[in-house]
Amino acid sequence: MKTTHARARPLLAATAALVLSIALLSCAGKQTPRDRITDPGEMIYNGLTVSGVACYKCHNADGTGTWRGANLAERVPKLTDPAIEKAINEGPGMMPAFKGKLDAQQMAALTAWLRDRFH
Ligand code: HEC
Numbered sequence: 001m002k003t004t005h006a007r008a009r010p011l012l013a014a015t016a017a018l019v020l021s022i023a024l025l026s027c028a029g030k031q032t033p034r035d036r037i038t039d040p041g042e043m044i045y046n047g048l049t050v051s052g053v054a055c056y057k058c059h060n061a062d063g064t065g066t067w068r069g070a071n072l073a074e075r076v077p078k079l080t081d082p083a084i085e086k087a088i089n090e091g092p093g094m095m096p097a098f099k100g101k102l103d104a105q106q107m108a109a110l111t112a113w114l115r116d117r118f119h
Contacts, residue, residue, distance in 0.1 A: 028068070029060035041113025044106055053101050055110075063118055069095065076118035084111050 031054075032046050040049070046061060047054030058069025065071035076084065085107055091097035102110065 029056045029058060029066045031056050032061040039113050041109040044102070044110045045113060050101060050106060053098060058095070072114065073118050076114050081111050081115060084114055
């Protein structure tokens with residue numbers, strides 16, 4: 001029986017896929033752990049409140065950005081609060097749009113945290 005080889009191949013493919021996804025993940029932004037966050041806006045930013053909303057993945061926990069997202073420490077000071085909300089809703093350039101994912105209170109908390117963190 002030649003089953004040994006036939007079985008080894010999917011395992012090899014799965015291992016390669018796992019290694020590749022770890023490599024890709026390591027390029028993504030770092031997340032601030034839940035136990036180090038007290039601000040509700042920072043919770044949202046770090047993907048801990050609303051599923052599908054995880055700003056840190058592209059902008060990094062500290063906002064310095066990654067290859068996927070801009071440096072917010074440079075961007076936020078140039079934006080008004082409504083312009084930040086517009087960016088979150090519409091997603092400029094390669095950023096996805098988050099319209100409808102955050103309620104008014106969550107949007108306000110996120111914007112307030114970004115303003116407070118990056119001025
Ligand atoms: C998939 C990656 C990605 C995610 C997730 C993401 N962004 Fe972005 N963001 C970007 C990119 C890329 C830009 C730069 C867009 C441009 O100006 O071309 C950007 C720009 C911005 C800007 C600056 C806009 C401007 O007009 O200068 C703000 C503010 C911002 N993002 C906030 C957020 C917030 C808050 C979240 C979470 C709700 C978020 N982003 C999620 C990729 C991302």
